[in-house]
Amino acid sequence: MVDEALKADLQKRGIFVASFEDLYNWGRKSSLWPLQFGLACCAIEMIATAAARFDLARFGAEVFRPSPRQADLMIIAGTVTKKMAPLVVRLYNQMPEPKYVIAMGACAISGGPFKEGYNVLKGIDRYIPVDVAIPGCPPRPEALLEGLVKLQEKIQAQRLFGPNRARHTDTCEAGDYPVPTYGAHDLEPPLNPQVFQPAPARKDLE
Amino acid sequence: MNVTLDGETVVKLQPVFGYLHRNHEKIAEGNSWLAAVPYTDRLDYICPLTNNWAYTLAVETLAGLEVPERAEYIRIITAELTRLQNHVAFMGFILADMGAWGSALMYAFREREKILDLFEALTGARMMCNYMRFGGCRCDLPSGWLESAGQLVEGFPAFLDEMEALLTGNEILLARLQGVAPLTPERAINGGLSGPILRAAGVDYDIRKVDNYGLYSRFKFRVPRGRVGDCYDRFMIRVLEARESVEILKQALVGIPDGPVVNPKAKQRGFRPPAGEAYGRIEGPKGELGFYLISDGSDRPYRFRVRPPSLINLTLLEELCLGTKIADVMVILGSIDIVLGEVDR
Amino acid sequence: MTEILEAIQSAFPSADVGILTNPSPCAQHSLLVAGKDALDVAKFLRDGLGYDFCSNVSGVDWPPKKVREVVVRKETVDGVESEVKETIEREVPGYLEVVYHLFSIAKRLGPVILRLRTGNRSDEVSLPSLTPVWKSADFQEREIYDLYGIHFEGHPDLRRLLMWEEFTDYPMRKDYVAPDDYEYEPTPHDEILAKVGPPKEVA
Numbered sequence: 044m045v046d047e048a049l050k051a052d053l054q055k056r057g058i059f060v061a062s063f064e065d066l067y068n069w070g071r072k073s074s075l076w077p078l079q080f081g082l083a084c085c086a087i088e089m090i091a092t093a094a095a096r097f098d099l100a101r102f103g104a105e106v107f108r109p110s111p112r113q114a115d116l117m118i119i120a121g122t123v124t125k126k127m128a129p130l131v132v133r134l135y136n137q138m139p140e141p142k143y144v145i146a147m148g149a150c151a152i153s154g155g156p157f158k159e160g161y162n163v164l165k166g167i168d169r170y171i172p173v174d175v176a177i178p179g180c181p182p183r184p185e186a187l188l189e190g191l192v193k194l195q196e197k198i199q200a201q202r203l204f205g206p207n208r209a210r211h212t213d214t215c216e217a218g219d220y221p222v223p224t225y226g227a228h229d230l231e232p233p234l235n236p237q238v239f240q241p242a243p244a245r246k247d248l249e
Numbered sequence: 250m251n252v253t254l255d256g257e258t259v260v261k262l263q264p265v266f267g268y269l270h271r272n273h274e275k276i277a278e279g280n281s282w283l284a285a286v287p288y289t290d291r292l293d294y295i296c297p298l299t300n301n302w303a304y305t306l307a308v309e310t311l312a313g314l315e316v317p318e319r320a321e322y323i324r325i326i327t328a329e330l331t332r333l334q335n336h337v338a339f340m341g342f343i344l345a346d347m348g349a350w351g352s353a354l355m356y357a358f359r360e361r362e363k364i365l366d367l368f369e370a371l372t373g374a375r376m377m378c379n380y381m382r383f384g385g386c387r388c389d390l391p392s393g394w395l396e397s398a399g400q401l402v403e404g405f406p407a408f409l410d411e412m413e414a415l416l417t418g419n420e421i422l423l424a425r426l427q428g429v430a431p432l433t434p435e436r437a438i439n440g441g442l443s444g445p446i447l448r449a450a451g452v453d454y455d456i457r458k459v460d461n462y463g464l465y466s467r468f469k470f471r472v473p474r475g476r477v478g479d480c481y482d483r484f485m486i487r488v489l490e491a492r493e494s495v496e497i498l499k500q501a502l503v504g505i506p507d508g509p510v511v512n513p514k515a516k517q518r519g520f521r522p523p524a525g526e527a528y529g530r531i532e533g534p535k536g537e538l539g540f541y542l543i544s545d546g547s548d549r550p551y552r553f554r555v556r557p558p559s560l561i562n563l564t565l566l567e568e569l570c571l572g573t574k575i576a577d578v579m580v581i582l583g584s585i586d587i588v589l590g591e592v593d594r
Numbered sequence: 595m596t597e598i599l600e601a602i603q604s605a606f607p608s609a610d611v612g613i614l615t616n617p618s619p620c621a622q623h624s625l626l627v628a629g630k631d632a633l634d635v636a637k638f639l640r641d642g643l644g645y646d647f648c649s650n651v652s653g654v655d656w657p658p659k660k661v662r663e664v665v666v667r668k669e670t671v672d673g674v675e676s677e678v679k680e681t682i683e684r685e686v687p688g689y690l691e692v693v694y695h696l697f698s699i700a701k702r703l704g705p706v707i708l709r710l711r712t713g714n715r716s717d718e719v720s721l722p723s724l725t726p727v728w729k730s731a732d733f734q735e736r737e738i739y740d741l742y743g744i745h746f747e748g749h750p751d752l753r754r755l756l757m758w759e760e761f762t763d764y765p766m767r768k769d770y771v772a773p774d775d776y777e778y779e780p781t782p783h784d785e786i787l788a789k790v791g792p793p794k795e796v797a
Contacts, residue, residue, distance in 0.1 A: 082268075082269065083294065083589070083590055084291055084294035084377070087294060087376065088375075088376065090354070090358070091358055091362070094354060094358035094359070094362075095356075095358050096358070096359065096362045121269075122269065124267070124268060124270055124271065126268050126756075126757065127269070130268075156287070156288065157272065157276065159272070159276050159279060159772075160271050160275065160276055160772075161275065161765045161770070162272055162756070162757065163271055163272065165775055181376060181377070225758040225759075225761070226760065227760060227762045227763075228762065228763060228773055229773040229775070233773070234775075266733075266755050266756055267755065267756035267758070270756040270757070272765070274766065275765060310620045311618050311619075312618075313618075313619030313620065436729075438646050438647055439646065439729045440730055441648055441649065441728065441729065443649075454699050454702075459702050522618075523617065524618070525616050525617045525619075525620075526616055526618060526622065527616075527618055527620045527622060528650065528705055528707070539649060539695070541693065541695065556649060556652075556695075560733055560734075561734070563733070564729055564730055564733055565729070593756060
């Protein structure tokens with residue numbers, strides 16, 4: 044590792060020193076390609092973020108891809124219904140590694156205002172891992188930008204080697220998650236225990 | 250949407266719904282009358298204020314509540330602004346459906362942001378306004394709001410001209426829209442279509458004129474109509490309606506009186522309308538938006554039914570698409586102008 | 595509304611039609627039509643009276659309920675006649691209801707409200723479909739079939755509209771119980787909630 048003071052000193056003279064890891068991560072984080080995939084109200088704010096005033100292109104993430112095979116970021120913008128959930132998981136499975144998920148809005152995080160609904164999934168984190176959650180109903184475009192920057196920070200900090208390395212560098216770990224099926228009353232299974240453990244039930248309600 | 254093709258020609262088309270079925274009706278029936286207002290925002294999430302109005306109008310019909318004059322004016326102003334931004338967004342989206350993802354949408358959203366700024370100044374939220382209340386509106390206009398709304402309305406025709414210069418005469422747009430999926434007035438009425446696409450088919454029916462709800466009878470505006478009901482008529486009707494909305498806004502911004510913005514007799518929290526039922530409807534930007542409410546005298550609706558224009562306007566989708574090419578299906582769908590939050594609720 | 599009823603009765607003397615009054619200030623009364631006559635009445639409303647636009651179709655669930663009534667009974671005890679008040683609990687059977695809101699585009703009239711009722715909520719849930727008369731009822735009747743379980747006879751394509759095909763419940767009915775998949779989330783109100791105790795059943 045290069046000494047930080049020396050690094051800064053060299054930088055002033057126009058010489059940039061970086062580890063391969065930093066360079067690699069810098070490249071990845073600066074050109075995230077989101078999946079062009081909107082579910083509900085938040086999708087309109089996502090379009091607004093990409094459009095004239097907020098201009099997502101400033102953060103290198105304006106290339107919305109219509110195919111999951113070409114995308115590395117899934118912005119779950121809106122309510123995930125139980126009818127939609129298997130399709131979301133399938134799209135996630137089709138994305139190549141490394142892949143990231145932003146849960147945008149209260150609905151995608153927990154069901155939000157529609158939590159009482161019989162057809163509403165209470166958070167997409169029941170089936171797939173979520174990297175960044177952006178609260179709001181819907182989150183303002185600024186909040187989506189903030190979430191994107193947080194994701195970029197997370198990518199920058201990922202290690203490629205060693206014990207805590209990122210998931211996609213480990214070939215042993217599967218990037219696939221089981222797709223739930225439609226049941227007679229609910230989705231089967233109602234959650235994926237690999238990624239989601241329900242909190243213990245409230246004692247005072249028992 | 251399941252489409253069966255013969256070569257590139259559509260021979261069967263079955264829309265599949267329900268991927269955004271968020272149980273609005275069930276949730277509203279379990280909550281208080283007032284708690285349903287923010288949910289209506291999320292029905293047609295491009296135009297929350299007209300949804301608010303349709304619901305409050307239905308409740309006011311049910312309970313026989315009067316609305317003060319200033320509140321009626323504010324409702325008309327916000328509804329027409331909503332119509333403007335919906336039609337502007339429509340112009341962007343239909344171009345995106347044609348494959349021109351980019352320019353038109355950028356122009357449209359630039360203008361839409363200005364209207365959203367006004368909504369934010371008034372209600373505190375860009376999209377989910379939650380503004381109208383039984384017998385009026387939640388709060389009065391902030392100072393200077395009318396002036397900035399006036400500026401926007403003054404500048405709007407110039408934007409529409411710019412948009413038209415970009416789009417209306419464009420050769421590709423004409424080739425993609427003209428003569429695609431024409432519709433007769435009889436079929437349109439029988440299929441329950443409403444709003445701009447009903448008028449594009451040549452039917453003179455605007456609920457603002459027919460029901461005279463609010464204070465629309467005081468305003469002078471024309472109801473544009475199409476001649477053949479093809480996709481091009483459906484596109485142009487929105488441009489013309491936007492121009493008429495600008496006219497209404499000009500009159501409303503001048504004529505708005507002083508006074509209270511909410512009926513002091515109307516109770517909001519713990520509101521209990523008398524037992525009975527009512528159907529209230531308005532001319533939403535997408536069509537007839539109605540609410541059918543049944544009250545059993547308690548503090549929550551017994552039945553809360555939304556008449557979703559987006560869903561019912563899709564009734565004739567298969568009929569329109571049969572015999573067209575697969576590439577036209579997206580354009581036809583875009584020309585109907587749907588919002589999925591309202592289709593599936 | 596009475597003129598419409600008279601017109602229907604003169605056209606179909608045998609039809610079982612009545613007016614259901616609405617106590618609300620808006621006084622939107624409705625026509626209650628028996629299922630067997632619904633198709634005739636609907637065609638007459640469309641072709642004879644010009645109600646060509648069927649705007650809204652909604653289902654309503656009326657579960658069986660217990661009604662308490664006070665009945666006054668005369669009793670003679672030892673030659674003295676006296677009035678005795680007695681409370682009787684009577685069960686009103688439940689039924690499902692479909693409500694059609696009709697408008698006339700040409701004459702600018704409406705709404706005319708048409709109501710059809712099923713026999714009960716379990717096995718007699720068939721009603722004639724009005725989709726052949728008004729195409730606009732197509733998706734809405736499918737939605738009611740999906741969410742309320744009313745079977746529309748004569749509907750061209752009666753499938754579930756919003757829920758998936760494998761789903762077996764009718765979630766908009768009042769007695770539907772949603773799957774319990776809530777999770778506990780700590781909130782700042784927990785202490786207050788603990789003091790109040792478990793939530794009471796809301797009648």
